[in-house]
Amino acid sequence: MMAEQRHSTPPQSRRTLGIVFLTLFLDLVGFSIIFPLFPAMLDYYLPDGPGDGTLLGQMVGVLAGWAEASGAENPRFMTAVLFGGILGSLYSILQFLCAPLWGAWSDRVGRRKVLLITISGLAFGYLLWFFAASFWVLILSRVVTGAMGGNLSVATAAVADTTSREKRSSGLALIGIAFGLGFIVGPAIGGIASMIDLTEHLPALAALGVNPFSMPALVAFMLSILNLVWVARRFEETLPEAKRVEPEKRGLSVLQIFNTGSPQVRRTNLLYLIFMLAFSGMEFTLTFLAVERFAFSPVQNGGMFVFIGFILILVQGVLVRRLANPVGEKNLALFGLFFGVVAFLALAFALQLGLFFIALGFLALSIGLASPTLSALISLYSQESDQGAALGVFRSAGSLARAIGPLVAAFAYFAYGSKAAYLFGALIVVIPLVMAIKLPQPEKMESD
Numbered sequence: 001m002m003a004e005q006r007h008s009t010p011p012q013s014r015r016t017l018g019i020v021f022l023t024l025f026l027d028l029v030g031f032s033i034i035f036p037l038f039p040a041m042l043d044y045y046l047p048d049g050p051g052d053g054t055l056l057g058q059m060v061g062v063l064a065g066w067a068e069a070s071g072a073e074n075p076r077f078m079t080a081v082l083f084g085g086i087l088g089s090l091y092s093i094l095q096f097l098c099a100p101l102w103g104a105w106s107d108r109v110g111r112r113k114v115l116l117i118t119i120s121g122l123a124f125g126y127l128l129w130f131f132a133a134s135f136w137v138l139i140l141s142r143v144v145t146g147a148m149g150g151n152l153s154v155a156t157a158a159v160a161d162t163t164s165r166e167k168r169s170s171g172l173a174l175i176g177i178a179f180g181l182g183f184i185v186g187p188a189i190g191g192i193a194s195m196i197d198l199t200e201h202l203p204a205l206a207a208l209g210v211n212p213f214s215m216p217a218l219v220a221f222m223l224s225i226l227n228l229v230w231v232a233r234r235f236e237e238t239l240p241e242a243k244r245v246e247p248e249k250r251g252l253s254v255l256q257i258f259n260t261g262s263p264q265v266r267r268t269n270l271l272y273l274i275f276m277l278a279f280s281g282m283e284f285t286l287t288f289l290a291v292e293r294f295a296f297s298p299v300q301n302g303g304m305f306v307f308i309g310f311i312l313i314l315v316q317g318v319l320v321r322r323l324a325n326p327v328g329e330k331n332l333a334l335f336g337l338f339f340g341v342v343a344f345l346a347l348a349f350a351l352q353l354g355l356f357f358i359a360l361g362f363l364a365l366s367i368g369l370a371s372p373t374l375s376a377l378i379s380l381y382s383q384e385s386d387q388g389a390a391l392g393v394f395r396s397a398g399s400l401a402r403a404i405g406p407l408v409a410a411f412a413y414f415a416y417g418s419k420a421a422y423l424f425g426a427l428i429v430v431i432p433l434v435m436a437i438k439l440p441q442p443e444k445m446e447s448d
Contacts, residue, residue, distance in 0.1 A: 016162040019235050020155050021174050023115070026227040028182020030126060030220035031091075031149060033190035037213055040194070042083045044212060045135040056135050066411070087142055089407060094146025095399035103153035103392020107245045111158045112237045114151065119231060121148035123224035129217035131209035150399075153392035160379045160391065161238035168379055170324055173372040176316035184309040190216045243384060264439055265381045265390060269397045271432035272374050275337065276401030278428040279367060281409025281421075282344065289418050294353055307357065308364045315368030329373040329380070330441045336370030337433040344426035348419050380442035 046060055063086075064079045106114040125144035132138040156175060163171035193216040199206045205214075290296035290304060324332060339362045346359030375394055382390035413421045 015234075016158060016236070016238055017171055017174055019231070020158050021178050023119075023227055023231055023235075024152065024155055024175055024178035025182050025185075026223045026230075027119075027122065027149070027152070028179055029186040029189065030122065030223045030227075031145070032183050032186030033193070033216045033220050034087075034129075035187045035190060037190055037194055037216060041138075041213060042079070045138070086407070089403040090139070090142050091146035091149065092399045092403035094143060095150045095152075096396045096403060098147045098150035099153040099396040099399060100150075100389060100392035102150045103157060103395075104389040106154045106157060106239070107386065107389055110237050110239050110241075110244065111154050111161065112231070112235055114154045115158075115231050115235065116228065118148040118151035118154070119224060119228045121145075122151075123221055123228060126217050126221035126224055130214045130221060132213075132217070133206070133209040133211045137209065150392070150395070153395040156375060156379075156391045156395065158238045167325075168329075168376045170321040173316040173320040173324075175375070176320075176368060176372045177313050180309040180312040180316070184306055187305070189219055193219050245386075262381055265378060265393075267435060267439060268374055268377050268381065269394055271435040272394060273397040273401050274435075275340065275370065275374075275429060275432040276398045277405040277408075278344070278425045279340065279363075280402040280405035281412075282347070282363070282425055284406035285409050285413045285418070285421065288413060289347065289422075290356075292418060293351060294356065304360065308360055311361055311364035312368045315365055316372055320369065320372050324373065324376065328441045329376045330436070330439050332369050333373040333377065333439075334433065334436050336366050336368070336373065337429060337436055338366075340366035340370065340429045341426050341433060342366075344422050344429060348422035348426065377439065377442065 042060070046056055060079060060083060063083060102114055102118060122145055125141050125148060128137055128141035128144060132141055152175075159171045159175065160168060194213060196215040197212045198210050198214050198218075199212065202210075286304070287296070287301045290301055294300075296304065320332065343359050343362035343366050346355060346362060350356040350359050375391065378390050378394045409421065409425075412424065416424075
C-alpha cells in the first residue's frame with residue numbers, strides 16, 4: 001500500500017519538480033516585470049497630473065491628498081508609490097479570490113488541464129497589456145493576470161502529489177527558490193526592456209494601442225507562451241483519476257475559506273495571513289527605509305533585493321531541504337517566525353549599514369524558513385484528495401495579505417515614521433509566533 005500511495009516514482013517526481021520549478025519561475029518573472037514601471041506609468045497615463053478632470057485624475061487626486069496629509073517630503077513620489085500599490089493590490093485581490101477555486105477545480109479535473117488554461121490566460125492578459133494605451137485596458141490586463149495568477153496553488157498541489165510526506169517540505173522549498181529567482185530576474189528584465197520604446201521605432205503601432213511599456217509586456221507574453229509550450233509538452237498529470245473528487249462532493253465558498261479544513265489547517269492559514277500582512281508591508285516600504293537612512297540609489301536598492309534573494313535561495317535550497325525531516329516543519333516554522341520578529345526589531349533600530357544588512361539577512365532567513373514549512377504543514381494536515389483546495393486557501397491567505405499589507409504599511413510609515421512602523425510590525429509577527437506554538441507536528445509515515 002505504501003508504494004501505491006506514492007503514485008509517482010522518484011524519477012517522475014524529480015522530473016515534475018523540475019517542470020513546476022521552471023513554470024513558477026517563468027510565471028514570477030512575468031508577474032514582477034511591471035514592478036519598476038509604476039512611477040513612469042503614472043506619468044504616462046496622467047501626464048497633466050491629478051487635476052486633469054478625468055476619472056483617473058480624480059482617483060489619483062485622492063491619493064495625492066493622502067500623500068500630502070502624510071507629511072511626505074516628496075508627495076508626487078508618494079502618490080506614484082500608492083498608485084503602484086493599488087495596482088499590485090488589485091492583482092493580489094484577484095489571486096485571493098481565484099486561488100482556492102483553481103486549486104479545488106484541479107482536485108476534480110487534474111493539475112495539467114488547469115495549468116494549461118491559466119497559463120493561456122496569463123498570456124492573454126500580457127497581450128492586453130501590450131496594447132494598453134488606455135489605462136482601463138491596463139486595468140483589464142491586471143484583472144485577467146491576477147485571476148489566472150491563482151494557478152500557484154495548482155503548481156503547489158502538483159509538488160505535493162509527487163513527493164512523499166517525508167520529502168514534502170523539501171519539494172515545496174523549490175517553490176520558494178523559484179519565487180526568489182523570479183523576483184530578482186523579473187524587475188531587472190522590466191527595467192531593461194522599458195528602455196526600448198516600440199512607438200519611437202515604429203510610430204504607426206501607436207494607433208493599435210502600443211505604448212512605451214509594450215516591450216516589457218511583450219517579454220512577459222513571450223515568457224508565458226514559452227511556459228505554455230513547456231507545460232503542454234513536458235508536464236505529465238500528477239493526480240490520477242482515481243484520486244480526483246467528484247464535483248458534487250465538494251463545495252468551496254470564497255467567503256468562508258478560512259472556515260474550511262481541520263482546526264490545524266485553519267490556524268495555519270490564519271497565522272500565515274497575519275505573518276504575510278506584516279512582511280508584505282515591510283517589503284513594500286524597505287526601499288523607502290534604504291533611501292531615508294542610507295540614501296540608496298535605484299541600483300543600490302536593486303542590489304539589496306539581490307542580496308535578500310540570494311540568502312532566500314540558500315535557505316530554501318539548502319537548510320529547509322536538509323533540516324525539514326530531522327527537525328520538523330513546525331520547529332522550522334517557529335524559527336522562521338522568531339527570526340521575523342528579530343528582523344523587524346533590527347530594521348527599526350538599524351542606523352548603521354552593517355546592522356541594516358544583518359537585519360536583511362534575518363528577513364531572508366525568516367521568510368525562507370517559514371513560507372515553505374507552513375505550506376508543507378497545510379499539505380500534511382490535509383487529505384490527499386484535498387491538496388489543491390487546501391493549498392489554494394493557503395495561497396489565497398497570502399494574496400489577501402499582499403493586497404492589504406503594502407497600503408497599510410505605506411500609510412503607517414509616512415504618518416508615524418519608520419521606527420514606529422517597524423516596531424509595530426515586530427509586534428504583529430509575535431501573534432503568529434504564539435499561534436504556531438500550538439500547532440501539532442504531523443505524522444510523516446505514509447498511510448496504508
